[in-house]
Amino acid sequence: MSSWKIPFNRPYMTGKELYYIAEAKFGNMLAGDGPFTKRCHQWLEQRTACVKALLTHSCTAALEMAAQLVDIQAGDELIMPSYTFVSTANAFVLRGGVPVFVDIREDTLNLDERLIEAAITPRTRAIVPVHYAGVAAEMDAIMAIARGHGLKVVEDAAQGVISSYKGRALGSIGDLGAYSFHETKNVISGEGGALLVNEPTLALRAEIIREKGTDRSRFFRGEVDKYTWQEVGSSFLPGELIAAFLWAQLEEAERITDDRLASWARYHALLEPLEAMGLLRRPIVPEGCRHNAHMYYVLLAPEIDRQWVLDALKQEQIYAVFHYVPLHSSPAGRRYGRAIGGLEVTNRCARSLLRLPLWVGLSEPQQKLVVAVLGDALVRAR
Numbered sequence: 001m002s003s004w005k006i007p008f009n010r011p012y013m014t015g016k017e018l019y020y021i022a023e024a025k026f027g028n029m030l031a032g033d034g035p036f037t038k039r040c041h042q043w044l045e046q047r048t049a050c051v052k053a054l055l056t057h058s059c060t061a062a063l064e065m066a067a068q069l070v071d072i073q074a075g076d077e078l079i080m081p082s083y084t085f086v087s088t089a090n091a092f093v094l095r096g097g098v099p100v101f102v103d104i105r106e107d108t109l110n111l112d113e114r115l116i117e118a119a120i121t122p123r124t125r126a127i128v129p130v131h132y133a134g135v136a137a138e139m140d141a142i143m144a145i146a147r148g149h150g151l152k153v154v155e156d157a158a159q160g161v162i163s164s165y166k167g168r169a170l171g172s173i174g175d176l177g178a179y180s181f182h183e184t185k186n187v188i189s190g191e192g193g194a195l196l197v198n199e200p201t202l203a204l205r206a207e208i209i210r211e212k213g214t215d216r217s218r219f220f221r222g223e224v225d226k227y228t229w230q231e232v233g234s235s236f237l238p239g240e241l242i243a244a245f246l247w248a249q250l251e252e253a254e255r256i257t258d259d260r261l262a263s264w265a266r267y268h269a270l271l272e273p274l275e276a277m278g279l280l281r282r283p284i285v286p287e288g289c290r291h292n293a294h295m296y297y298v299l300l301a302p303e304i305d306r307q308w309v310l311d312a313l314k315q316e317q318i319y320a321v322f323h324y325v326p327l328h329s330s331p332a333g334r335r336y337g338r339a340i341g342g343l344e345v346t347n348r349c350a351r352s353l354l355r356l357p358l359w360v361g362l363s364e365p366q367q368k369l370v371v372a373v374l375g376d377a378l379v380r381a382r
Contacts, residue, residue, distance in 0.1 A: 005317040011183045012360040016248035024244040032237035036244040043250045048169035050196040052203040054210055057238045059158045059180030059193035063091035065209055066176040069202050070126050070152040072097040079119050080128035081111045082328040083346045088156045089327050099337035101328040103345050107284040110137035116145050119340045126152040134294035135285050136165035139173045161187050162257045162292040175199040187253050189246035192238055209233040259360045260293035267296045270371040279378040300352045304381045312377035318370055326350050
């Protein structure tokens with residue numbers, strides 16, 4: 001057994017988080033939309049060139065806001081992949097929407113844009129691409145389809161902070177985008193997220209929905225003499241302590257990403273011989289996509305028992321994991337949504353995908369050990 005215990009994830013702290021939290025406390029403003037929230041908003045807006053960025057208490061909350069902003073009504077259909085986290089669908093189901101699950105691409109595991117038009121019906125209201133592993137979906141084609149059919153596009157960019165598509169930040173291309181700062185992501189605040197508003201006509205309404213349905217933000221900017229209830233909303237904003245923690249992370253976002261990219265590149269080189277042996281397939285990043293090394297996954301050969309491999313890694317204290325159970329095969333997915341076709345690629349990837357440990361500070365010797373143990377397990381499992 002290895003002397004190292006190599007966890008799948010290790011939340012990274014820059015060293016400034018507690019200092020900024022104390023600063024927020026002594027500034028006597030702990031509720032949302034204080035100085036640290038404003039700094040985070042400015043960073044996101046400058047980094048992504050979105051019209052407005054709004055911190056939320058989770059990416060789930062950002063997606064729920066998006067569902068309200070695009071006016072989802074009971075029976076409206078949303079085209080999305082099945083290979084995604086439950087929030088992608090749940091945010092729309094809460095408003096009576098019907099997820100329509102379409103298969104994914106073989107290369108990036110993102111929504112297959114070639115299958116979208118066949119899934120469009122008179123009830124379709126939006127397309128919800130998910131940027132899996134921080135690698136962009138084919139956004140030019142998706143946007144062209146959406147505009148041609150009068151549909152909205154909501155980007156689930158939970159894994160896409162710092163990633164880009166043809167020079168444009170993920171989350172800033174569709175009408176709306178959602179980020180996650182959950183502790184499993186690259187840039188974190190424990191729990192947390194952000195809504196990126198890219199359609200100018202939605203910006204003011206997004207503020208109102210986020211502030212319990214009131215125009216409170218306009219009141220504090222001096223644009224109205226008092227704030228009142230304007231429409232249905234909720235309390236989607238995080239407290240200032242969360243924003244203070246996040247600001248420490250955003251300041252170091254490039255360095256965090258560079259460290260992860262270096263680890264990703266090492267895995268990619270070390271695993272090439274195993275791919276050449278036909279034991280696995282490495283991830284593919286298309287030209288024009290800048291990813292953020294959110295994860296390093298491999299797709300195991302069909303004849304290999306993934307659980308046996310995971311158990312073999314665990315015996316050496318290496319904690320790799322699988323990923324999503326496809327939504328179309330889940331009880332709620334069958335109840336609230338529908339699938340287009342058999343989703344063969346989705347099902348195959350869900351059975352074979354394995355995610356390797358990746359976090360800031362993962363050393364080259366640790367990565368070499370992971371690959372050595374993985375290679376031995378794959379040979380024995382074949």
